[in-house]
Amino acid sequence: MSSPVQLLKQSFDELSRTNKKIAKYVMENPQAASEANIEDLAEVTETSTASVSRLVKTLGYGNFREFTLALAYTQLRPQNLPIFKDIDANDSLGTIADKIFNSSQRAIQDTRAGIDEDEFARAVLRIIHCRRLGLFGLGGSSVAALDGYHKFLRTSIDCFYYPDFDVQLMEAVKLGEEDCAIVVSHSGKNRQTLKVAETLKKRKVPVIGITSYPDSPLALHSDITFISSSDESNYRSEGMYSLLAQLAIVDTLFMMATVRMGPATEDAIRNVQNIIESTRT
Structure with missing residues (x-):
């Protein structure tokens, strides 16, 4: 075609x-x-x-x-490869792999370096004490939101995630001050994601925002903001590496929350592991 x-x-x-x-x-x-x-x-x-x-x-x-x-x-065809910084159409496959892995590692390291421990502490307290935890993300950022849901689902925390924008909006309007929301957007200015964030703020829901731009509308709408960094200057290629940083942030929040909850979530994790194991041969 x-x-x-x-x-x-x-x-x-x-x-x-x-x-x-x-x-x-x-x-x-x-x-x-x-x-x-x-x-x-x-x-x-x-x-x-x-x-x-x-x-x-x-x-x-x-x-x-x-x-x-x-x-x-x-x-993304070869003639357009210059949009990927430092990658040339004549690079060998090994060279391309090295550049991608190095950029991915730098993105994660730069992200960690830019996050203060106090920010993690504030976010974890919001998560472990919330009534319900909602995860929101659309487009490429839905990957990080879904991954977070898949992880927190293993704990005793009542959490949810839906890929459809309309359903996300309906769920957002049902949350309140006792709940918590993690909202992910690489650009921080996706119109539909911002509609969700604005709805959450009107409902006085504590918002943990994950974005690549500290001055973005999402960052301004968030109570706690985590910046997923990368060393790329182009929007499209930057999104590739910032997604890995977003996943690392979500993984970190999950692990911190799990450790802090201790015995309160051990049974839930064990029950989930057992039921999943029962499906494997």
Whole structure:
């Protein structure tokens, strides 16, 4: 199948005036379009989410996410590799592996160096004393949120995570001062994630934010902020390494909370381990 940009070029003359506005933006800004959600693309092209949805389906994609994934893939082809700092198309596989591993290690080390122990202590106290723990994250950041849920689910803490934005929003409005939320966003400015964060703040829910940008809206909405650092300057490549740092932060919070809870959570962990073991041959 042709790339999204090729499909748009091929069908451009047959598109409606509204669809041409969307197509023109995507063709001229494929990277930005691949990182946008449907609301952002509709806003920047002065159209509607319905128009964007109809266009991508006209091109043969099942939904907007499928379209943006295909668009993102075209940005990762060899001719576009300069967006990855320090990686050249002529590098050997071993050299590429070394650079990726080194960057990943630096991201985790820089993240740890930038977090004060007092911040960990404040966050852990919020977590172990909360009534319910909600984990929120969308797009690439949903990986860290889901990983955190999978870990805290093994403890006696009542926790939840849902991948769907609407469900996250509904869960956010049900939380209160006695609860706690961990909100993850690499950029710290995803519109839907910020809507969740704003809802949590209105409900006076303590928010632990994990983002790569200390001046981002998410950081400003958070009671406690952890900055996932990386040594990359490009948004896309930076997201690769900051995800590892986000996972390390979540792992650290889980382990600290588990140790501090002691016997209170040992039975829950043991019961979960036993039931999982019973499914293995």
